[in-house]
Amino acid sequence: MEEKYSVKKLSKQAGVSIRTLHHYDDIGLLKPAVRTEAGYRMYGDKEMLKLQQILFFKELEFPLTEIQKILNSGEFETLEALAHHKKVLKAKQKRISTLISTIDQTLEKLKKGENMKIDELYKGFSRQEAEGLRQEALKKWGEKVTHSEEHLTSLGKEKVNRLQTEFKALWMKLSQMTKMDPTSEPVQHEIEYHYKMVQQFWGPRNPVTREAYIGLGEMYVHDDRYTSVEGRNNPEMGAFLNRAVKYFAEHSL
Amino acid sequence: MEEKYSVKKLSKQAGVSIRTLHHYDDIGLLKPAVRTEAGYRMYGDKEMLKLQQILFFKELEFPLTEIQKILNSGEFETLEALAHHKKVLKAKQKRISTLISTIDQTLEKLKKGENMKIDELYKGFSRQEAEGLRQEALKKWGEKVTHSEEHLTSLGKEKVNRLQTEFKALWMKLSQMTKMDPTSEPVQHEIEYHYKMVQQFWGPRNPVTREAYIGLGEMYVHDDRYTSVEGRNNPEMGAFLNRAVKYFAEHSL
DNA sequence: CTTGACTCTCACCTTACGTCATAGCTTAAC
DNA sequence: GTTAAGCTATGACGTAAGGTGAGAGTCAAG
Numbered sequence: 001m002e003e004k005y006s007v008k009k010l011s012k013q014a015g016v017s018i019r020t021l022h023h024y025d026d027i028g029l030l031k032p033a034v035r036t037e038a039g040y041r042m043y044g045d046k047e048m049l050k051l052q053q054i055l056f057f058k059e060l061e062f063p064l065t066e067i068q069k070i071l072n073s074g075e076f077e078t079l080e081a082l083a084h085h086k087k088v089l090k091a092k093q094k095r096i097s098t099l100i101s102t103i104d105q106t107l108e109k110l111k112k113g114e115n116m117k118i119d120e121l122y123k124g125f126s127r128q129e130a131e132g133l134r135q136e137a138l139k140k141w142g143e144k145v146t147h148s149e150e151h152l153t154s155l156g157k158e159k160v161n162r163l164q165t166e167f168k169a170l171w172m173k174l175s176q177m178t179k180m181d182p183t184s185e186p187v188q189h190e191i192e193y194h195y196k197m198v199q200q201f202w203g204p205r206n207p208v209t210r211e212a213y214i215g216l217g218e219m220y221v222h223d224d225r226y227t228s229v230e231g232r233n234n235p236e237m238g239a240f241l242n243r244a245v246k247y248f249a250e251h252s253l
Numbered sequence: 254m255e256e257k258y259s260v261k262k263l264s265k266q267a268g269v270s271i272r273t274l275h276h277y278d279d280i281g282l283l284k285p286a287v288r289t290e291a292g293y294r295m296y297g298d299k300e301m302l303k304l305q306q307i308l309f310f311k312e313l314e315f316p317l318t319e320i321q322k323i324l325n326s327g328e329f330e331t332l333e334a335l336a337h338h339k340k341v342l343k344a345k346q347k348r349i350s351t352l353i354s355t356i357d358q359t360l361e362k363l364k365k366g367e368n369m370k371i372d373e374l375y376k377g378f379s380r381q382e383a384e385g386l387r388q389e390a391l392k393k394w395g396e397k398v399t400h401s402e403e404h405l406t407s408l409g410k411e412k413v414n415r416l417q418t419e420f421k422a423l424w425m426k427l428s429q430m431t432k433m434d435p436t437s438e439p440v441q442h443e444i445e446y447h448y449k450m451v452q453q454f455w456g457p458r459n460p461v462t463r464e465a466y467i468g469l470g471e472m473y474v475h476d477d478r479y480t481s482v483e484g485r486n487n488p489e490m491g492a493f494l495n496r497a498v499k500y501f502a503e504h505s506l
Numbered sequence: 507c508t509t510g511a512c513t514c515t516c517a518c519c520t521t522a523c524g525t526c527a528t529a530g531c532t533t534a535a536c
Numbered sequence: 537g538t539t540a541a542g543c544t545a546t547g548a549c550g551t552a553a554g555g556t557g558a559g560a561g562t563c564a565a566g
Contacts (some may be wrong), residue, residue, distance in 0.1 A: 006512080007513075008511095008513085019553095019554060019555065019556085020553080022514090023554055036513095038513075038514080038561075039513080039515090039561090039562090040513060040562080041513085041514090059352070059355075060352050060355065063553090064552080064553070065552090078363070079360065079363055082359060082360055083360065086357070086360075089349050089352055089353050090353065092349060093349045093350070093353075096345055097346070099313050099314065099342055100339055100343065100346075102312075102313065103313065103338065104339070107336065107339075172298075259544085260543085261543070270523080270524080271544090272524065273523065275523090280522095289531090291530075291532085291544075292544080292545060293531080293532095293544060317521080318521095
């Protein structure tokens with residue numbers, strides 16, 4: 001059999017780069033049938049065939065090392081690999097769906113709240129994350145909302161920390177507004193955001209009613225942890241928050 | 254403000270590795286607020302906040318360089334970037350769907366045809382690809398099936414070449430079966446596969462009828478191009494094919 | 507014999523870090 | 537004061553799948 005393909009010919013026919021052929025030779029995935037005395041790589045039909053197989057699996061996003069194994073193994077292993085790969089792809093697809101919905105949420109927030117700054121972008125958590133976070137949050141803050149707890153799965157602490165950071169950011173912002181009127185629009189806007197965060201923490205099965213939210217506001221007044229930001233204490237913060245929350249609850253809930 | 258986070262603290266709180274913080278420092282994505290005299294990195298709340306933003310975009314699979322730009326730009330650019338990224342993700346998702354269906358087709362084939370060897374795996378082309386290939390194929394083989402040609406989009410030649418290679422592989426296989434009974438199961442199985450390939454080439458709007466397929470078989474007998482494989486001629490191939498195709502057409506179509 | 511097309515082998519660049527190696531700093535215990 | 541534990545720093549190499557040259561040898565044609 002004549003080995004009829006030079007690197008250029010094979011690369012053109014198969015639609016890959018010459019460098020790719022070199023690479024495949026280097027890693028032993030596709031060796032030329034022979035080498036001319038000058039060292040030129042020459043491929044035959046068998047290699048063209050193998051290249052097609054390689055490209056098939058490459059299109060499916062198999063890594064080259066796996067393609068190696070697959071081509072060197074039997075049909076059973078191939079079946080297994082394909083079935084497994086399908087699962088991987090499905091997982092990937094699911095993840096992308098989540099990402100897209102996260103983007104949608106974020107876009108919505110950005111468009112709606114005109115005065116929302118980029119610093120708050122990371123607030124666009126997906127629903128699933130918030131779901132899982134609730135459990136941790138409930139544990140952490142010792143709320144006794146015991147019903148519908150078991151079926152929630154727990155997430156890593158870094159996610160909890162994220163939420164903590166969000167709250168901290170909001171607090172910092174609010175602490176700079178204590179000289180303003182608690183019923184003014186800017187303040188109320190932040191409070192609304194706070195309300196939504198709390199609602200996310202509690203989840204759809206634990207609706208934050210008007211009364212619950214007012215109660216939360218009262219809690220803040222009496223807990224010094226919530227009225228100090230960045231080490232500096234801010235005694236008027238408690239009363240300020242209480243009034244702002246109360247006003248919001250009575251007018252918007 | 255006290256810069257309270259060492260690399261370890263920050264990494265733990267945010268759920269990233271220390272190396273990651275080093276890296277972000279190296280590329281200027283997240284610089285520490287200050288360095289101690291010993292050179293230790295110290296971060297403050299502002300940096301923690303920025304890290305959260307970074308992680309948000311990272312979760313969405315933005316590359317770090319883009320995250321750089323986004324964090325340094327205004328809200329409008331952020332909105333744009335998010336909207337564009339959504340498109341990218343959607344395209345990815347679509348592609349994965351195609352890949353999954355390709356795997357399904359391949360799995361089906363492998364399970365159904367027990368004597369199909371791995372060498373034929375790459376035959377699991379997606380329907381879209383086959384669609385596009387038709388046009389090229391029709392042009393190439395000069396068939397005058399002119400209706401419904403315009404609305405087919407053309408694909409690269411490497412795809413055509415793939416199909417050619419497939420045909421060649423099938424031919425090689427069949428050429429080794431010429432001593433067998435053309436009506437026997439193994440031969441008929443290959444013929445069935447051949448028929449399906451032809452059908453794919455012609456497409457759903459150009460059904461390969463019994464008569465058409467028999468006619469094709471006759472063509473093979475009278476065209477030497479089809480009866481030589483790998484340089485060596487195989488005169489009995491024509492007659493063999495003709496009988497095999499005819500038998501298949503009359504019994505299975 | 508030279509030009510142009512083709513080929514070869516290094517070898518560095520890319521992403522987003524992981525994984526050592528080696529060395530300096532800090533702090534609590536002795 | 538010293539020492540050991542624990543923390544930190546800066547290199548520097550490795551990863552996947554090639555892209556992009558650089559410098560040099562090879563081949564067929566004029």
